[in-house]
Amino acid sequence: MTTDSTTPPDxxxxxxxxxxxxxxxxxxxxxxxxxxxxxxxxxxRLHGVGPKAVRVLRAALEAKGLSFAGE
Structure with missing residues (x-):
């Protein structure tokens, strides 16, 4: 997904x-x-990543049967 012209796809x-x-x-x-x-x-620890982003990423990982390291 591209968010704007300066952000590469992901x-x-x-x-x-x-x-x-x-x-x-x-x-x-x-x-x-x-x-x-x-x-x-x-x-x-990344500047710009907060609890909400982590929650959203965790849910996306769980939907794929994955999790963060150490979980």
Missing amino acids: DFPHGIGNPARRALHAAGYTALDQLPAVSEAELL
């Missing part, structure tokens, strides 16, 4: 918001399938 859910999307991209994450290698705490 498959993150729409509800995470643009600041979280940009933070994930800056950290090198461009696909939901990459996130099971990352803990919730690591994501929350």
Whole structure:
């Protein structure tokens, strides 16, 4: 999903918001399938990723039978 002309495509859910999307991209994450290698705490340390984004990402991962590292 492309959010604007400056954000590369990804498959993150729409509800995470643009600041979280940009933070994930800056950290090198461009696909939901990459996130099971990352803990919730690591994501929350990214500037722009907050509890709401983590909840939305967790739900998207769970829908695919996946979870964050350590869960």
